[in-house]
Amino acid sequence: MQSTSSAAPDPIEKKQIEPTAGRTLDARAADEILISNVVLTSAEPAPPKSSSEPTQFSVEKVASASVSPDKLDLEYSKRDLAPRRECKLELSATAIAAAMVKLNLVAPCLINQRFTVHHNGMMFSEVTNSDGNSVLTIPALTEQPVFIVSFPGGNGVVASTRVTSLENYGRAVVQWRGASRFHIHALEYAADYGDVGHVWADAPRDMKAAALGEGGYLTRLGTMAIDNPLLAEVYTFPVATAVHEGEVRLSIEAEVTNGNCGRNVEAQTLQIIEGSVAKAQEIVLAMPDCNAVGDFLVLKNTFNDMKIAQK
Secondary structure, eight states, X not given: OOOOXXXXXXXXXXXXXXXXXXXXXXXXXXXXXXXXXEEEEOOOOOOOOOOSSOEEEEOOOOOOEEOOGGGOSOOOOTTTTOOOTTOOOEEEEEEEGGGEEEEEEEOTTSTTOEEEEEETTEEEEEEOOTTSEEEEEEEOSSSSOEEEEEOTXXXXXXXXXXXXXXXXXEEEEXXXXXXXXXXXXXXXXXXXXXXXXXXBTTBOOOHHHHHTTSOOEEEEESOSSSSSOEEEEEEEEOTTTOSSOEEEEEEEEEEOOTTTTTSEEEEEEEEEETTOOOEEEEEEEEOOOGGGTTOEEEEESSSOOEEEOOO
């Protein structure tokens, strides 16, 4: 798979969008800027059958806003999330290697039930098992992460922990709702598509590589086993402990499917670098007509590339 715009024609009209002068927007602003068929906005979070020549979009980062737990649109509290109907819920959060958190949910009266996990602007959907339990491993986005689990009926529970190693890692998140397919592609140390250093959904690695400073890994969050799910992908790289210097180039690919062709699809990105505050961007993307099903749109400049200096 190539990611350049100079190759042979493909079913999607080629477009190269030149970067425009960006504006830093206050977190409360709702300004919206349209660039061809890609819109980035600072609004609050809403949220490859291979193609040989994906269409490329060069997207200037024109809108960003700090996301902090007290500014989230999810105005939950422990009182608001108090279990109802005598349903006793338990949630524990434990920091583990590579700035990850193990979340353990016990909900014996909510068997095979959908729930949503909220963490610092990131949201994804899961389902309890036949015992009403769920164990998840989640990338932390802040050193003192708070996790909220909410159920459609109003039940919910909160847990928090401390992650002291987060400053050693950079993280990039893309999240969306529904059956659209977004993928983060990380090209480490000048790697090309298909090389060992190409990390994405089909070659995700695991957190051991990052814990040893050898490279990054991808975590996919959420389940497709429910209607209209919230889904996310998170790429993690050990920027402070990497054994080699170099650069990680980051992009997002959106697959054209029968479910999204000819429609607008929405996603959101978050990024943290060495423990810095997460920044959010909203993306609205006009998908090509259905004769382009199976192709991919490449969104560049939605993330800052990661620079790794020799230690």
